[in-house]
Every structure is written in structure tokens, then in C-alpha cells.
Amino acid sequence: MMIIAPTPRLVRHAVARLRAPVSASVSVSAPALTISGRAFFSSASSFSDIPTVTLAYDLHEPAKPVADAKTSPIIFMHGLFGSKKNNRTMSKVLARDLGRHIYALDLRNHGDSPHDQRHDYLAMAADVAEFIRQHGLKEPTLIGHSMGAKTALALALQDPSLITNLVAVDNAPIDAPLTSDFPRYIQGMKAIDAANVTRQAEADKILAPYESSFTIRQFLLGSLYRPDPKNDQTLKYRLPLGVLGGALGYLGDFPFRNPSERRFVKPALFVRGTKSLYVPDEVIPAIGEFFPRFEMVDVDSGHWVISEKPEAFREAVVNFLEPKE
Structure with a gap:
């Protein structure tokens, strides 16, 4: 869970400069952009090149499931310094309301999951991708907060065929350096x-x-x-x-720079805290370029959206994931 938000100055630096529009339909009128950052990541990287760890998890089962545990489950991911315990209560509530099984994960180097010297978004996304394959999960939804949100966004862009939609909580596909x-x-x-x-x-x-x-x-x-x-x-x-x-120097980064190379065209919900600085208005164009079918819901909270305003978060997620007529 990233606790201290970057300043608007750092966000403006991260978004860098705008270029000519790309030929894609987006939810907001947004030109393409180049996002500055480290050369540590490569958009050409493949999950097959990254050694993965086996993630610990809790499975929350609904009393009245709409499908078995492997069909349309939800995968819930915590933030920096957190664990699967952080999302226990919300996982139970969403399992009840949606009738879907929920896998609350411990990301690498957190909770009961193994430790590894590598800790960046491509590695964490590769772990989650392997978790999906190992458990034979079909059309899962990803929900992630902060570090977990960027992990979900990275997985969606790297291997979109693995998931059906996602919910990113108070983070965005940009570089925004962490504070001291x-x-x-x-x-x-x-x-x-x-x-x-x-x-x-x-x-x-x-x-x-x-x-x-x-x-x-x-x-x-x-x-x-x-x-x-x-x-x-x-x-x-x-x-x-x-x-x-x-x-820490890498956890403010996002591994993909060019939305003309990678784009997730399935539904995506971004839930942001209006008192948090992680998703200011100036990053909305970046969201629209990478995730053209995105929706955004504002919650009157700080960065800790789920714990500060659990009912508003629950309502946003249920409205997004409930079957549409």
C-alpha cells in the first residue's frame, strides 16, 4: 500500500509531453503521450523470461456461487508493505454480493509468499499470470490497490488474454516517483x-x-x-x-511507455480517492490511451480508499461487475 502520494510536480514530470493523436477510440479525448522513466523495464519483455514464485492466497467462497471457483473469479491484490489480510473483509463482502469466488493474494516479498531479489511490476505481474495458469482460472477479474493496482495494469497490458476486466484502486499507468x-x-x-x-x-x-x-x-x-x-x-x-x-526506486515506475504498442481494450474501472494525489486529472489522458474502455469513479477519501470508504468502494465495484442487461 503506497501511503504517501507523489506531489503534483512529480506527476506532471512523469507525464512528460504530449504528441500527435493515435488512431484509436478512447473514452476521453486524449492525444498519445510519451511517459518518461527508467530504462529498467522493456515493453518487449516476456513473462516467460521472468522466474516466478508461487503465491500464497486465501480463497473466499460465496454462500450462493454463480459459478465454480475456477470460473470468473476475482483476484484481489494488496499494496506495498501489505498482505492478503488487508482485503479479507472486503473480499468476503464482494463474494457475498457478486456470488463469485475471490482469491486474495500475497504478492512476492509480502505476507506468506516467497521472497525474491527481484521486485518490480513485471515480476509481480508474471507471478499473478502464473497463478492464473496454475489454478486453471477462467476469465478472472483483477482488483488491485496501489502497488497491486499497477501490478494488475501491467498484467493487463502484457497478457490481456488472461483476464476479462480489472479494477485499479488509486493508481495509474504512469511514472510517479515515490517520496522520501x-x-x-x-x-x-x-x-x-x-x-x-x-x-x-x-x-x-x-x-x-x-x-x-x-x-x-x-x-x-x-x-x-x-x-x-x-x-x-x-x-x-x-x-x-x-x-x-x-x-523503492522502481515502484513509482510503470513498465510500459507507449500505448500504441500495448493497449487493454476490455473494460477497466479506475477508483480514485479525491483527497489523494495519485490519480490527478492530468493523468487521465494516459489512462485513456492504455485503457480505452475505462470508467472512473471518484470516492471522497484519501489513498486508503477501501478502508476509508468501504461502502462507496463496494458499490463502485458491484456496479461495474454486475451483469449488464
Whole structure:
């Protein structure tokens, strides 16, 4: 979950400059654009070139399913420093309302999923693509928040045949550099690991100088666990802090630059928090170029859309995914 939004100046820099229109129908009147960024990614990369990890997941089953667990399921993805636990309540609600099975994933280097030295959007998208194939899922919907949203967007552009539609929550297909808060969070979490605390209250006290918001601290403390509870009560982070700290420079990036090369022409819903800066109006042209059949719903919230306004989020998703007459 990306907690601190980039500034409008950084977003304007990320969107770079506009070019001539491309010959494609889009939901907004938008010229094509070039998005600046690192050379770390290549739009020619193939998922077959990326070693994947086997993702941990929770399966939430509806009381009255409209299909079996492999047909039209929903795949729910968390954000940076999060886990499948973050989306447990909403997954149960959506399973009930839509009658669809929901797979809540732990992305690589998070929760119960394996750790790997590579942590970028193509690698995370490759993991999810392999998850879909391994489980034999047919026409799934992707829902992702923040880091999970960019993972969903990357998968949709890299292998659109695998999914039927998607919901991106408070993120967009642009480069928007992260702020210096994230290295500070990594510092604070490393300080907790080094202190060998046994109670969450002790960990919170260590983290307080690094983050003043109690809500954000509680989120960051959510990945603590006891590796050896029978013999030792020490709390440690499940997260590979060194790997994630080294990946921060890439997590603001988006792996695809040119919408004339890759486009997802199936339905896509973008849900943005009106008090968040992650999806300002100036990035709407980029969304329209990559995702010409997109819809957008504004929610009166900050970046934490799902937890801040769960009913508004639920309503937006249900309206988007319910069968249309």
C-alpha cells in the first residue's frame, strides 16, 4: 500500500509531453503521450523470461456461487508493505454480493509468499499470470490497490488474454516517483528488527519518530510476527526489508511507455480517492490511451480508499461487475 502520494510536480514530470493523436477510440479525448522513466523495464519483455514464485492466497467462497471457483473469479491484490489480510473483509463482502469466488493474494516479498531479489511490476505481474495458469482460472477479474493496482495494469497490458476486466484502486499507468517517506519507513522497520522487541507497543514506540500517524504505524506493524513462538517471543518483520528498500526506486515506475504498442481494450474501472494525489486529472489522458474502455469513479477519501470508504468502494465495484442487461 503506497501511503504517501507523489506531489503534483512529480506527476506532471512523469507525464512528460504530449504528441500527435493515435488512431484509436478512447473514452476521453486524449492525444498519445510519451511517459518518461527508467530504462529498467522493456515493453518487449516476456513473462516467460521472468522466474516466478508461487503465491500464497486465501480463497473466499460465496454462500450462493454463480459459478465454480475456477470460473470468473476475482483476484484481489494488496499494496506495498501489505498482505492478503488487508482485503479479507472486503473480499468476503464482494463474494457475498457478486456470488463469485475471490482469491486474495500475497504478492512476492509480502505476507506468506516467497521472497525474491527481484521486485518490480513485471515480476509481480508474471507471478499473478502464473497463478492464473496454475489454478486453471477462467476469465478472472483483477482488483488491485496501489502497488497491486499497477501490478494488475501491467498484467493487463502484457497478457490481456488472461483476464476479462480489472479494477485499479488509486493508481495509474504512469511514472510517479515515490517520496522520501518510504526509505524512512524501511529505516524504522529495520530499527524494530534490530531491537528484538517482544510486544507491539514497544515496536510502535520505536516507529513513532519515523511516522507520526498512528493509523499508518498500525499498518506498518501489521507484518510483524514471531518466527519461533514456542522458544522466543521476539517480533520480526516477514518483509525482506533489504529487498524492498532496494526496489523503492522502481515502484513509482510503470513498465510500459507507449500505448500504441500495448493497449487493454476490455473494460477497466479506475477508483480514485479525491483527497489523494495519485490519480490527478492530468493523468487521465494516459489512462485513456492504455485503457480505452475505462470508467472512473471518484470516492471522497484519501489513498486508503477501501478502508476509508468501504461502502462507496463496494458499490463502485458491484456496479461495474454486475451483469449488464
